[in-house]
Amino acid sequence: MLDWMSDNRAAIAAIVIFALAIMFISSIFIGKKQAKLSAKDAVFGDPERTKGGWYWSVCGISALLLVWFYFSWGVGRAYFPNAANEMCQVAKLEEAISPIKAALPLESRYYKSTTLVARNSDQLMQLQSQMPTAAFSQNEQTELYALISETRRLMANSSNPANLSLDAQDQLQVLAQDLVGLSTRLAAGPQGISPSAEALAQPRWGTTHIEIPMLPITERGVLFDTITLDAQELAARFVKIRNNPSQNDALIVDIKNRIDALKIVTTSGKFDEDVTTARKAYLKAVERIFKRLDDGIIFPAQSLEGINTAIATLDSAKNDARGQLGTIEALFFPGDGIVKSRTQCTEQGSGRWLPKPTDVVATFWKLASPNTEADGGFKGIPLFWWKWLPVGDVVAMIMPDWIADILPGEYARHAADGTVTPNFKDKVLALAQGDVNLGAVPMFDGHVWDSMFRVLVALGLGIMFGVPLGIYMGVSKFFKSFFDPLIELYRPVPPLAWAPLILTIFGIQDDGKIFLLFMVAFAIMVISARTGASGTQLSKIRASHSLGATNGQILRNVILPNALPEILTGIRIAIGVCWGTLVAAEMLAGTTGVGFIENVARTVSDYELIWVTILIMGILGLAFDLIMRWVITKTIPWRGKG
Amino acid sequence: MANLICDNLCMTFTNPQTGGKVEALKDINFTLKKGELLAVLGPSGCGKTTLLNMIAGFINPTGGHITLGGDVIKSPGVERGMVFQQGALFEWLTVAKNVDFGLRMKSTDKQESAELVEKWLDIVGLQGFGDTPTYQLSGGMQQRVALARCLVNNPDVILMDEPLGALDALTREKMQSLVLDLWKETGKTIMIITHSVEEALLLGERLFVMAPRPGRIHKEYNLPFAERGLKESLREIKQDSHFADVREEILTMIWNMEEEIMGRA
Ligand SMILES: Nc1ncnc2c1ncn2[C@@H]1O[C@H](COP(=O)(O)OP(=O)(O)OP(=O)(O)O)[C@@H](O)[C@H]1O
Numbered sequence: 078m079l080d081w082m083s084d085n086r087a088a089i090a091a092i093v094i095f096a097l098a099i100m101f102i103s104s105i106f107i108g109k110k111q112a113k114l115s116a117k118d119a120v121f122g123d124p125e126r127t128k129g130g131w132y133w134s135v136c137g138i139s140a141l142l143l144v145w146f147y148f149s150w151g152v153g154r155a156y157f158p159n160a161a162n163e164m165c166q167v168a169k170l171e172e173a174i175s176p177i178k179a180a181l182p183l184e185s186r187y188y189k190s191t192t193l194v195a196r197n198s199d200q201l202m203q204l205q206s207q208m209p210t211a212a213f214s215q216n217e218q219t220e221l222y223a224l225i226s227e228t229r230r231l232m233a234n235s236s237n238p239a240n241l242s243l244d245a246q247d248q249l250q251v252l253a254q255d256l257v258g259l260s261t262r263l264a265a266g267p268q269g270i271s272p273s274a275e276a277l278a279q280p281r282w283g284t285t286h287i288e289i290p291m292l293p294i295t296e297r298g299v300l301f302d303t304i305t306l307d308a309q310e311l312a313a314r315f316v317k318i319r320n321n322p323s324q325n326d327a328l329i330v331d332i333k334n335r336i337d338a339l340k341i342v343t344t345s346g347k348f349d350e351d352v353t354t355a356r357k358a359y360l361k362a363v364e365r366i367f368k369r370l371d372d373g374i375i376f377p378a379q380s381l382e383g384i385n386t387a388i389a390t391l392d393s394a395k396n397d398a399r400g401q402l403g404t405i406e407a408l409f410f411p412g413d414g415i416v417k418s419r420t421q422c423t424e425q426g427s428g429r430w431l432p433k434p435t436d437v438v439a440t441f442w443k444l445a446s447p448n449t450e451a452d453g454g455f456k457g458i459p460l461f462w463w464k465w466l467p468v469g470d471v472v473a474m475i476m477p478d479w480i481a482d483i484l485p486g487e488y489a490r491h492a493a494d495g496t497v498t499p500n501f502k503d504k505v506l507a508l509a510q511g512d513v514n515l516g517a518v519p520m521f522d523g524h525v526w527d528s529m530f531r532v533l534v535a536l537g538l539g540i541m542f543g544v545p546l547g548i549y550m551g552v553s554k555f556f557k558s559f560f561d562p563l564i565e566l567y568r569p570v571p572p573l574a575w576a577p578l579i580l581t582i583f584g585i586q587d588d589g590k591i592f593l594l595f596m597v598a599f600a601i602m603v604i605s606a607r608t609g610a611s612g613t614q615l616s617k618i619r620a621s622h623s624l625g626a627t628n629g630q631i632l633r634n635v636i637l638p639n640a641l642p643e644i645l646t647g648i649r650i651a652i653g654v655c656w657g658t659l660v661a662a663e664m665l666a667g668t669t670g671v672g673f674i675e676n677v678a679r680t681v682s683d684y685e686l687i688w689v690t691i692l693i694m695g696i697l698g699l700a701f702d703l704i705m706r707w708v709i710t711k712t713i714p715w716r717g718k719g
Numbered sequence: 720m721a722n723l724i725c726d727n728l729c730m731t732f733t734n735p736q737t738g739g740k741v742e743a744l745k746d747i748n749f750t751l752k753k754g755e756l757l758a759v760l761g762p763s764g765c766g767k768t769t770l771l772n773m774i775a776g777f778i779n780p781t782g783g784h785i786t787l788g789g790d791v792i793k794s795p796g797v798e799r800g801m802v803f804q805q806g807a808l809f810e811w812l813t814v815a816k817n818v819d820f821g822l823r824m825k826s827t828d829k830q831e832s833a834e835l836v837e838k839w840l841d842i843v844g845l846q847g848f849g850d851t852p853t854y855q856l857s858g859g860m861q862q863r864v865a866l867a868r869c870l871v872n873n874p875d876v877i878l879m880d881e882p883l884g885a886l887d888a889l890t891r892e893k894m895q896s897l898v899l900d901l902w903k904e905t906g907k908t909i910m911i912i913t914h915s916v917e918e919a920l921l922l923g924e925r926l927f928v929m930a931p932r933p934g935r936i937h938k939e940y941n942l943p944f945a946e947r948g949l950k951e952s953l954r955e956i957k958q959d960s961h962f963a964d965v966r967e968e969i970l971t972m973i974w975n976m977e978e979e980i981m982g983r984a
């Protein structure tokens with residue numbers, strides 16, 4: 078399936094993109110036509126205006142999908158399946174010459190030598206001005222000033238082209254020539270080289286977990302690959318070249334001895350502790366700069382000019398050799414392109430964190446497969462499926478053991494012949510402990526169901542307790558004033574702030590999460606039922622009084638239905654908030670649920686899985702909301718028309 | 720005899736925040752015999768609604784008392800039906816369910832209440848609308864539902880607070896005829912508050928013109944037009960010269976009261 082999709086990716090993508098484009102354009106047309114057809118009314122905010130308009134939804138969704146296709150490099154991958162591999166080879170070359178480039182002003186504005194000279198001069202200047210004069214004698218101070226200026230001389234000697242050793246001169250020259258040689262070979266193009274069988278046997282881009290095949294599968298790729306090998310060697314040679322002018326040899330020994338002499342005096346023990354520490358610190362600072370300068374990494378600027386030009390030439394040769402690959406990259410691979418780091422090439426930018434639509438579908442397919450033996454589902458649990466639930470377990474969960482205990486009589490004793498005959502009391506106990514086989518009923522199962530179950534149970538409990546309390550709070554001073562402070566105190570606290578506490582008290586399994594969600598749903602239901610109840614028109618209540626209704630009847634037949642719109646809106650909000658809180662709670666703890674999947678995916682940076690879970694959450698949230706909207710229009714058609 | 724008697728009725732509202740007092744009604748005395756139709760007229764804020772609410776039992780007077788057939792009124796009861804200006808229908812129920820609300824609260828037999836609802840919908844001219852949701856009705860139809868809902872309970876007294884205030888002229892006239900017909904057929908005591916002098920003259924067998932600050936009955940009339948309205952067309956009655964005289968007299972009276980209020984304010 079995946080291979081087939083991979084082989085026909087261009088066609089599939091073409092169909093999908095074409096269909097999306099058609100949908101996008103035609104929905105705009107339909108929308109415009111409809112807007113013309115429907116007469117413009119003068120009243121702003123006529124609720125009828127927001128009815129219908131599916132075409133605008135289609136327009137928005139298809140636009141979003143097209144953007145997704147493009148920015149995830151889905152288009153790029155479909156039409157230029159080899160581009161990633163080639164870009165990887167280019168990236169290899171870039172990485173190979175990066176040690177040389179780092180020393181040149183091509184990427185960092187300055188020669189590395191220039192930067193070193195500037196920085197060390199600054200630091201020497203600072204040392205000079207910050208000398209702890211109290212810690213050193215007059216003579217020593219003079220000596221230190223001398224040492225600092227000697228160190229400066231070291232730098233000056235290294236920077237003077239006249240002092241550059243013949244050996245180093247030679248090496249740099251050869252290297253520059255070799256680099257130019259590489260450019261020439263790149264410009265000559267692939268001549269008679271072809272990809273190896275091993276390379277061609279690699280899995281294609283995006284068909285396995287390792288995204289981009291490393292070995293070159295095109296001629297151009299092979300060219301870059303072979304040149305990379307040589308470039309690596311050149312780079313290794315470059316970093317070994319040292320500039321140690323002969324003028325510095327004696328100077329280095331001299332400075333070293335003089336610093337050592339000062340050190341010996343310092344540790345001779347004739348100073349106080351503070352003075353010793355101050356002297357040691359200062360000498361160490363001087364020595365550090367000196368040591369940095371004695372290993373020959375500063376070159377005269379002119380000496381590197383040749384290399385600089387050679388690398389620039391190589392760069393432009395590289396760009397020429399890339400040919401239209403550069404354009405393709407700029408157009409279809411928005412972001413930072415493909416980068417080589419250590420052992421593999423990776424997509425950078427939106428190509429990395431925004432998975433391709435096809436990959437998302439494949440990941441979802443695998444996740445949705447109920448066949449957990451064949452690697453379906455997640456961690457051995459299906460996404461959304463069903464299973465047989467033993468009725469005995471349910472009975473045992475509802476029925477506490479003490480029911481058996483309070484029955485009259487005694488539990489059975491073993492008889493003289495070594496057998497135990499259970500009596501009625503024993504049988505009841507077995508029932509309460511789930512040891513009786515009562516058959517099984519089909520029941521939903523899986524991560525999604527676990528999440529949904531938690532939300533629905535919490536919501537049910539929230540409605541069951543929240544609505545009556547809210548209604549009473551809406552009509553009674555006692556209920557309002559008694560419960561208001563309690564609810565208003567806990568409600569503003571974000572549910573996740575309660576989570577650590579509640580998960581500790583109720584455990585990380587369903588109980589804790591359900592209770593957490595219950596708290597959320599309860600507060601929302603109380604508030605909405607209360608608003609609805611207290612908004613009942615006085616004339617309606619008076620009319621029902623005159624019609625002979627008792628207080629209880631008014632509560633049930635007038636105030637409750639009157640609060641129904643608010644209650645249903647409350648449920649709609651509560652579902653949304655519960656759903657959001659649940660996912661966050663599942664990320665904190667637990668071993669099932671959609672949030673749990675995302676949490677695992679996060680730790681292994683599996684972006685496809687992360688997006689799949691995000692989409693599942695979004696779609697389920699949307700489904701809940703659509704159901705609630707439907708319920709609202711069905712049950713309270715009078716809303717806004719009273 | 721189920722006479723409605725107001726005895727030295729006083730109502731003073733106290734603003735809980737400022738402690739300021741408003742004398743909404745002061746020393747109201749009248750007797751409304753069974754079967755009489757009383758219209759109450761007066762400038763805005765003279766305490767008409769307050770009076771009606773007290774008779775309905777929604778609020779209790781601060782002085783004096785009201786009796787119906789000898790019993791002091793302390794709370795709302797089925798024997799005093801109420802029709803509000805905006806109907807106050809239950810929009811989550813159908814027309815029939817609205818009408819039989821009172822019967823359901825009393826757990827009347829289903830069959831019996833269905834027949835009663837049918838009968839009253841017929842009388843108010845809404846036959847066939849039983850299953851319509853009330854929010855789909857026009858204003859006049861909603862007012863008829865409110866009337867039927869009140870009448871199905873068979874109250875002794877019907878109290879109406881500007882029941883036709885929100886209707887257009889034509890619907891209004893039809894409803895006025897309906898009220899007169901109901902009055903004749905059922906023989907109920909009716910007390911109707913209105914802003915329209917014409918309506919008060921047409922419907923009121925008796926008519927109180929109230930004056931504000933403190934709210935009191937300024938003048939009482941006994942009028943023949945309601946009786947005549949049962950036989951003649953209402954439009955003809957309006958052409959009557961006697962009718963026009965009384966109308967002018969009352970209009971001037973109310974006008975002067977309004978002037979006085981403005982002058983004092
Ligand atoms: N609940 C209340 N609290 C305080 N004052 C009130 C209350 N209800 C009514 N009043 C006052 O009592 C007076 C009479 O009010 P009422 O509603 O009875 O007037 P009305 O005659 O029905 O006026 P309208 O014709 O405008 O309906 C007004 O001054 C009003 O401000």
Ligand SMILES: [Mg+2]
Pocket residue numbers: 767768769
């Ligand atoms: Mg009023």
